[in-house]
Amino acid sequence: MTMKTRHRELTAVAMLAGILALTGANAAERPGPEPHPPTLKFVRAHSMGLESRSPVLLPVVLMPPATETVTVDYAVTGGTSSPGADRICRPGQLTFEPGVTSQAIELIVINDDKGEPDETVIVSLFRPQGALLGEPSSHEYVILNDDPPTIQFETPVSWGTEATSGALFRVTLCSDWISTVSVRYAVTTGTSTGGDDRVCLPGELVFRPGEDMKLIHARIRDDETVEPDETFTVGLSHLRNGTLGKPASHTYVILNDDGLGGPTVRFCERLSRGPESEGRVLLWVALTKPMPVPVKVDYAV
Template sequence: IIDDDDEEPEPPVEPGTVGFAVTNTDVDEGGTATVTVERIGGTDGDVTVDYATSNGTADSDDYTSASDTLAFGDGETSKTFEVDTTQDTRVEADETVDLTLSNPTGGATIGDGDATLTITDDDEEEPEPPAEPGTLGFSAQDYPVQEGEAATITVTRTGGSDGSVSLTYATDDPTARAARAAAADGYTPTTGTLTFADGVTSRTFTVQTTDDDVDEPDETIALSLSDATGGATLDDAGATVTIVDDDPAVTDPGDDTDPVDGGDGADPVDGGGGTDGGASGGGSDDGTPANPAASALPDTGGPNLGLPVLGAALLLAGAALTVGRRRRDA
């Protein structure tokens, strides 16, 4: 018997090739990605490989960086590691994290050593709030102003200020004003447009009043708003301007002048003093009456009827003389 002493050669060691099982992995924002590294083409012996993450379009706020070493025992074909992502409320595009393998040992080589982890954003964009152009109206119901000054009228925008809006303002009908012009109305009729830009909440216009020297009651001017645009609405669209009169009241000083006695309080009939009673008058030192007409009147001893009666009698007498002359001349 011949013994065969030839031995079979040992097969070559095949530690294999390590690489990412999938080169593109997705994970929802806030979730944890499980990344698989596989060993193919051989599993002989112990091998290791390093892994690491790095920023792609994602930054450090979007995930927790990870790096370590994966160790494959003899015969092992798969290892995993995890990458934690961060939840936020930002509406943003999907973002990426780069994954790499390096430094294989045990005779292993690296196959697919690069991969991408995509973080899928799960935040929904908030719907645009509806535009709120607001409501336009007078800031007050009445605007007092001193006669001759300009009244400043404020129009406000409330309940929203989105976009550009406008309105028309006016004083009352100029025709109506013209009809009252003779009564010393004192203001200049006006109309115009107020425009509120986006975000603007207040605008003003003026009404000029006219000073005069007529004492009169306070007067009012009607104001109105109309024709709102830009989606705005109107409220408190009517108001007044009150013109406060500044002229002093005219008072009658009274007239105590007597048309008969000339205003000095002396009685022309009795020539002055009027202290003797009756109509006889005071007279002079020689006993001659100061007023012959007065001496012709009988002294009744009663109360003095005063100048009104005597004056009327004298006027009638004068009128009779005038008529007589005209007839004689005719």
């Protein structure tokens, strides 16, 4: 190797070293990418459990771990459940100390013995400090009813004239149930005579899963006898997979539509009652037969 060649090689190495040194210096001077702030969110958007399960923990995660303290507020923002009666979940704040990635919100479910529909509660996160809010930022918890459903009449009383060929009484189931629900019914009392004034044979109502309403049928017999209004009461009994609600009986008033004077106007009930908190009360008045012209009647206390 000649001295001239050796000199060229040393010069090239020196230039390369200078370039590398300059590149490293510039890289050290340039700031690196800004670190992404951590994200707060619920682990899941939905969950459920029986009302006998309490307390319930709703987990919230922080990813990635933070180097400083992170906080986030939470509160109930929706749902069909009632605070204090169905659940307790007071507003609060979660605190994530450096390195902590998981916290939980406590939901207390109140277990009762009421047959009722499933209910929900929605808890939401807001006002994060030191982190961003991710999704899901809300969690819906479904409180599954584990009490037998309630069976009851839709109304306690109804009425119709003798000319009404049939009467229908609605019996309702307050919520869907996973098993078949049944209840027996029969006439329990009244001033009407079975066979002469009405026909309402004992029977059984069967509610299959998904059904929430059944009908009891009664046939009213029309005669030409001038007589007082008559009644009969149908009661529910012998429940299977259910509990008895209110009203548990239904009274039907057969309005007499026979008389020398033709159609008459009368109160549908001789007596009614209610709590003083009920406020406005309706007192029903019936015309025993439809008329082709308007009919007026005065009333006073």
